[in-house]
Amino acid sequence: MTASGIADSAIERFAACERQRFLDSHPASLRLAERARHSLYGGAPMPWSAWPAPAPLFVAEACDARLRDVDGHEYLDFCLGDGASLFGHSPAPVARALAEQGARGLCTLLPGEDAVRAAELLAERFGLPTWQMAGSASDANRFVLRWARAITGRKVILVFDGCHHGSVDETLVRGREGRTLHRPGLIGQARNLTQHTRVVPFNDLAALEAALAQGDIAALLCEPALTHGGLVLPEAGFLQQARELTRRHGSLLILDETHSLSAGPGGCTRAWQLEPDFLTVGKAIAGGVSCAVYGFTRAMAQAMQLAEQHAGEALAALELHGHGHSGMGTSLAANALAMRCLRANLEEVMSAAAYDRMLSGAAQLADGLRELFAAHGLNWTVSTLGARCAFQFSARPPRTGGEAEAACQDNLRQALQLYLGNRGVLISARHNQLLCCPDSAAPEVRQLLSTLDQGLGELLALPGARC
Numbered sequence: 001m002t003a004s005g006i007a008d009s010a011i012e013r014f015a016a017c018e019r020q021r022f023l024d025s026h027p028a029s030l031r032l033a034e035r036a037r038h039s040l041y042g043g044a045p046m047p048w049s050a051w052p053a054p055a056p057l058f059v060a061e062a063c064d065a066r067l068r069d070v071d072g073h074e075y076l077d078f079c080l081g082d083g084a085s086l087f088g089h090s091p092a093p094v095a096r097a098l099a100e101q102g103a104r105g106l107c108t109l110l111p112g113e114d115a116v117r118a119a120e121l122l123a124e125r126f127g128l129p130t131w132q133m134a135g136s137a138s139d140a141n142r143f144v145l146r147w148a149r150a151i152t153g154r155k156v157i158l159v160f161d162g163c164h165h166g167s168v169d170e171t172l173v174r175g176r177e178g179r180t181l182h183r184p185g186l187i188g189q190a191r192n193l194t195q196h197t198r199v200v201p202f203n204d205l206a207a208l209e210a211a212l213a214q215g216d217i218a219a220l221l222c223e224p225a226l227t228h229g230g231l232v233l234p235e236a237g238f239l240q241q242a243r244e245l246t247r248r249h250g251s252l253l254i255l256d257e258t259h260s261l262s263a264g265p266g267g268c269t270r271a272w273q274l275e276p277d278f279l280t281v282g283k284a285i286a287g288g289v290s291c292a293v294y295g296f297t298r299a300m301a302q303a304m305q306l307a308e309q310h311a312g313e314a315l316a317a318l319e320l321h322g323h324g325h326s327g328m329g330t331s332l333a334a335n336a337l338a339m340r341c342l343r344a345n346l347e348e349v350m351s352a353a354a355y356d357r358m359l360s361g362a363a364q365l366a367d368g369l370r371e372l373f374a375a376h377g378l379n380w381t382v383s384t385l386g387a388r389c390a391f392q393f394s395a396r397p398p399r400t401g402g403e404a405e406a407a408c409q410d411n412l413r414q415a416l417q418l419y420l421g422n423r424g425v426l427i428s429a430r431h432n433q434l435l436c437c438p439d440s441a442a443p444e445v446r447q448l449l450s451t452l453d454q455g456l457g458e459l460l461a462l463p464g465a466r467c
Contacts, residue, residue, distance in 0.1 A: 001467055003409045004393035005379065010465035014458070015415035021422050022053045028070040029058045048082075048430075053418055062089035065439035067426070076444050078434040079426045083259055086284035086358075086387065088437040093348035094287035097340045107335035114339040118293075121346040125266045126257075128279055128295035133334035133342075137258040137282025138166030140292040141221065143328040144278045145170060148219035148252045150307035151300070158211055158220045158251070160202040162401015164228030165221060165256050166282070175199035175402075201400040202226055203235050208242060212249040219252040219277075224268035227259040230404030230431055231383045231390035233397065239268075243275055252277040252300075258292075261285070262362075262435065263386035265355050271386070287345035291338040354438040358387035361436035361445055365389045368449040376456050390433040419455040420448070 002008060023030065033055035036043040044056050058070045065088055068074050080086055119131040134140040145168070149155060159165070161175035172183045173193050180194045198217065200207040211217065224239060226232035246253045255276040257267035261284055264271040269279055277300050282292035296304075308326075332338075366384045369391050373380045379395045392398060394407035413432055420427060425448050427434050434448070459465060 002393075002412075003407050004412050005466060006409075006412060006459065007464055007467040008411060010459060010462040011411050011415050013462055015411065015418065018415060018418040018422055019054050022055075022418065025073070025422070026055070026057070026069070026071050030055050032056075032058045032070060053421070057421065064088045064090075065437050065444060073424060075421070075424050075426045076440075076447060077426045078436070078440065078448060079428045080435045080437055081283075081288065082428055082430070083262070083388075083435060084283045085288045086262060086435060086437060087287060087345070087349045087354060088439050089288065091287050091345070091349045093344045094289065094341050097344035098289070098337070101337050101340040104336070106337045107332060109331060111334065112336055112339060114336070114343045115334055118339055118343045118346060121343070122293060122295055125346065125350075126269050126279055126281075126295055127266065128269075128276075129298055130301045131293055131295045133339070134282075134292040134294065135290055135330055135333045135338075136166065137256065137280055137292045138168055139330065139333070140280040140282060140294040141165045141168045141171075141254075141256060144254050144280055144294050144296075145219065145221065146327055147296075147300070147304055147307070148254065148278070150311070151303040152218045152250065152252065154216050154218035154251075155196050156198055156216045156218060157196060158198050158200065158208075158217045160222050160226065160401060161199050162202065162226050162229050162232065162404060163221075163223060164226075164259070165223075166258075169193060170197045171221065173197050173199050175201065201402065202232055203238055203399045205238065205241055205245070209245050212245050212251055215249065217246075217249065217251040219254050220246050221254045221256060223256050223258075224260045224263070224272065224274065225385050226401050226404065227385070227388070227433070228431070229401060230392050230398055230408060231385060231388065231433060232399065232401060232404050233383055233385065235399070239272065239274055254278040254280065256280045258282045259388070260385060262358075262388035264359075265350055265352055268385075285345065286338055286342040287349055289338055289341040291342050293342070355387070357438045358436050358440070361440040361442075362387045362389045362434075364442060365434060365436060365445050365448070368445065369452075372449055372453055372456070375453075376460060378456070387436045388433060389436070390431070392432065415459075416452070416455060420451055423451050423455075425451050 033043055060068050060070050065077055067077050122131050123129050157170045159171050163171055165171040172186050174181050174183050180199045182193055198211050200211050243253055253276045258281055260268045278296045280294045362384050366382050366389050369382045380391055380393055381397050382391045383397050392407045393409050398404040398407055417427055
């Protein structure tokens with residue numbers, strides 16, 4: 001019995017037809033794939049660029065909720081760069097900011113007014129008073145973890161099993177039967193990550209308290225909802241109790257809102273009235289331009305100053321002269337182009353009206369998916385996090401990362417994604433998640449649902465499909 005209730009043999013016959021359809025209809029992508037094979041490792045500019053098809057899907061242009069590939073096929077895009085283009089491709093205000101700032105200078109290593117205004121807007125939006133900038137969410141998380149260790153004097157970081165915090169080493173771990181292990185497939189890791197990282201299941205307060213009670217946790221770094229291997233929502237009161245437990249045991253709470261920015265204009269932090277010590281956001285915060293930010297409370301700002309003072313005193317005690325190096329910040333972080341786009345996105349794109357459209361589209365999509373699965377006799381579940389919608393091959397929503405992983409059936413997920421893509425609809429290549437941008441309106445949602453309805457009908461009509 002498979003997780004989905006659909007036999008692997010039928011999925012393979014279904015997928016084989018779709019792979020051939022892709023090969024027959026994408027000659028330009030195939031030619032570029034052959035060229036890329038000689039100059040790009042794996043035939044793509046980064047590992048995540050691969051499309052679940054016989055070859056990568058090469059894009060010519062993207063605008064709003066649509067994109068066009070090099071073969072001239074147009075697509076409704078519900079992947080949106082896995083969230084980097086949450087507000088649509090090239091929002092007009094961000095496109096204008098790119099053009100204007102491109103003629104005024106790209107990177108000076110000096111601040112401008114845009115950075116000041118962006119920080120003010122971030123404080124208004126998320127409720128944290130003080131901000132710093134980074135080039136990516138991975139960097140923002142790395143910097144905040146350094147601050148957490150400096151402030152608390154502790155080394156161990158706590159994360160939830162199934163978490164996703166970019167390429168931060170400390171988070172590339174999994175939990176198995178109460179043990180912390182390196183994530184399968186991890187390459188080139190010289191350090192034993194399990195020495196300074198601990199993993200507990202999401203929504204498990206007893207395990208969380210037991211880990212914190214050991215008294216060596218600098219910070220709990222977490223997403224408000226797990227979004228990597230399937231959407232896992234927090235149970236009622238879980239995050240509030242996690243906040244209380246971290247305070248009780250002297251640990252900091254860091255919320256990574258990079259994916260949960262879909263929840264609303266102030267992320268889950270504002271929507272659910274959370275109280276983090278630090279908050280990080282990347283991906284969509286500057287409208288798709290590479291940029292990330294991290295905010296913190298006034299108490300943390302004071303603690304950071306004290307940590308810097310102690311570091312300076314340590315240098316003096318060693319009779320070392322000059323400045324120390326915190327290991328935070330890069331030459332391109334807070335560059336003029338990113339700051340201009342960040343300001344434009346905050347001022348003109350991430351509006352309450354835009355979120356109203358996004359959340360309405362996701363709600364229509366979720367309702368349609370539930371009706372569609374019921375009509376096909378599929379006992380699958382649907383979850384939403386604002387503009388983010390996910391479906392899983394399980395009868396009830398997963399509570400933990402492990403349950404989400406168990407409900408995943410990769411061959412079916414990839415086959416459905418390829419079927420949709422072959423018919424002009426894109427969803428996330430790595431999991432059954434769909435994002436609605438301000439331009440993902442009712443007609444686009446209906447087209448997605450209709451195409452998926454057709455695909456499921458064809459798959460389930462195959463002999464022996466149900467198991």
